[in-house]
Every structure is written in C-alpha cells, then in structure tokens.
Amino acid sequence: xxxxxxxxxxxxxxxxxxxxxxxxxxxPPSTVYDxxxxxxxxxxxxDRPRSGRPSTFNTQDLRDKVRLRMNMKxxxxxxxxxxxxxxSRETVRQLVKNKLNRxxxxxxxxxxxxxxxxxxxxAECKNFLKHNASKK
Numbered sequence: 001x002x003x004x005x006x007x008x009x010x011x012x013x014x015x016x017x018x019x020x021x022x023x024x025x026x027x028p029p030s031t032v033y034d035x036x037x038x039x040x041x042x043x044x045x046x047d048r049p050r051s052g053r054p055s056t057f058n059t060q061d062l063r064d065k066v067r068l069r070m071n072m073k074x075x076x077x078x079x080x081x082x083x084x085x086x087x088s089r090e091t092v093r094q095l096v097k098n099k100l101n102r103x104x105x106x107x108x109x110x111x112x113x114x115x116x117x118x119x120x121x122x123a124e125c126k127n128f129l130k131h132n133a134s135k136k
Contacts, residue, residue: 005045008035058099062087066095070102 002010004025011021018032025032039045065085069076082092096102 003045004031005035005038008032009039009045012036012039058095063095063099066092067100070096070100 004027007025008021008027008031011025012018018029018036022029022032038048062085066081069081069084073081078092078096079089082089085092
C-alpha cells in the first residue's frame, strides 16, 4: 500500500497540478506542496531524521522478553522483572506503560468480607439511615 506522500510524488511526476490531486487525495494543499518541496530538495520520500535522543529500549527482542515474563508471572514486581531482563526499572516501566499498553500496579491488601460481616454492615447501615431519617 502506498503512502500518501508516494501518491503525491507519483502524480507530481506525471505532471498533474497540485491543486487537482489535493482534493482527490483528500489532503490540504499545504501537505501536497510540502511533500513536493521535500522531494525536490532531498530527491527522496524518506522522513527527515528526528531530533532528540533515540529510544534504546524499544527493541522487539526486549518487548518479547518482557511480555513473556509478564504473561508467565503477572504478579511479579517491575523491579524484579527489570533485573531478570537486565535493564533498568524505569526502562521496563516505560516499556510496559507505553509499548505494551498495560498498567503497572502493586497488589494491595484488602479486608476480607464474609457473609457474617456483610450482614452486620447491612444492619448498621439500615440503623444509620433510620436514625438520620428521623432527624429530618
């Protein structure tokens, strides 16, 4: 499948006017003119190099390792997971959050609710409501 930029350049090389194929490709004229200008300057369809530090943790191998470990031991802490794949904890945290679309979490202890406790709570709530209803 061709990208929009490839289609623009192909039509441009066939000597169509940019205004004509701007509507056809459902692109604003500025996008068409920018793509043509980039092609004339660089003679290439490639993206320009990005600024900033490149991402180093986003390798397919590391993503597969972390995904596999998380599927095997879903309750494992990220710190322990990071040590097992030999990268920093922050790297694993970012990978899990941004690339694997999962939420890191820590299991919390909670109160166990038995049937007896539920009955007591329900009775207390009814008593509370009855008491406050009489004040109104």
